[in-house]
Amino acid sequence: MADNYVTFSEGITLKNTEELAWVKEHLGFFRKFHSYFEDKPDLEFEKHPEFSKFEKLCDKYDLEWDWDKLQFEYEISDESIWIYSEGFSDVEQAIRFMQEFLRANRPNDRLHITWAFTCSKPRIGEFGGGAAVITAEKIHSIDLYEWVLEKKNAIH
Numbered sequence: 001m002a003d004n005y006v007t008f009s010e011g012i013t014l015k016n017t018e019e020l021a022w023v024k025e026h027l028g029f030f031r032k033f034h035s036y037f038e039d040k041p042d043l044e045f046e047k048h049p050e051f052s053k054f055e056k057l058c059d060k061y062d063l064e065w066d067w068d069k070l071q072f073e074y075e076i077s078d079e080s081i082w083i084y085s086e087g088f089s090d091v092e093q094a095i096r097f098m099q100e101f102l103r104a105n106r107p108n109d110r111l112h113i114t115w116a117f118t119c120s121k122p123r124i125g126e127f128g129g130g131a132a133v134i135t136a137e138k139i140h141s142i143d144l145y146e147w148v149l150e151k152k153n154a155i156h
Contacts, residue, residue, distance in 0.1 A: 002119050002120050002121035002123055002126070003087075003119070003120040004117065004118070004119050004120075004126060005087040005088065005117070005118045005119070005120070006085055006087070006088075006089055006090075006091055006115055006116070006117055006118075007084075007085050007086065007087060007115065007116050007118070008072075008083070008084060008085050008089070008091055008094065008113055008114065008115035008116070009082070009083075009084040009085075010082075010083050010084070010094075010098075010111075010112070010113045010114075011080050011081065011082045011083070012080060012081050012083070012098070012101060012111060013079065013080050014078075014079055014080055014081065015105075015106075018105070019101075019105045020076070020078060022101070022104050022105055023076055023081050023101070024076060026097075026100065026101075026104075027070070027074060027076070027097075029050075029053070029054070029057065030054075030057070030063075030070065060096060060100070061093050061096055061097075062090075062092070062093070063093075070090075070093050070094075070097065071088075071089050071090035071093050072084070072085055072089040072090060072091070072093055072094040072097070073085060073086065073089065083097070083098070083113075085115070091113070091115045091130070094113060095113060095132050095134060095139055095141070098111045098113065098134045099134050099135075099136065099139060102134065102135060102136040103136045106136070107136040108136075109135075109136075110133055110134060110135045111133075111134045112131065112132065112133045112134065113131070113132050113134070114129065114130070114131045114132075115129050115130055115131075116128075116129040117129055117130075117145070125145065127145075128143065128144040128145035128148075129143075129144045130142055130143045130144055
């Protein structure tokens, strides 16, 4: 059996305390919501006063309700947020977070991220990566494996 990995590492420099507060509140919301239910297993999610916000964020990040956090790692300092993966993460969620950050804080700015797909065994088709340039309105991305196949098929 082989393990597949996705790795990435990107930072966002925070320009002010408002951006820092938004990052902390946005990322902390998932933990706060689920910690409310940890010792109350009989309560229903739908009856929580912030359920509609939770449901919208789950839809945005393609999360099931039983997940307690986004599937990427992050560290927050007063000056920046570091978004990364050491192997088992969802780069799409990281991209969506970066877009939400732009929508909320810098609608005319852009960010980028690159990633690598690897495998613990040298299996065909299990290596690649990608890149994305993110704006508040659009995500421009490329998957390297798909790009290679497309170019290979286009050559006569």
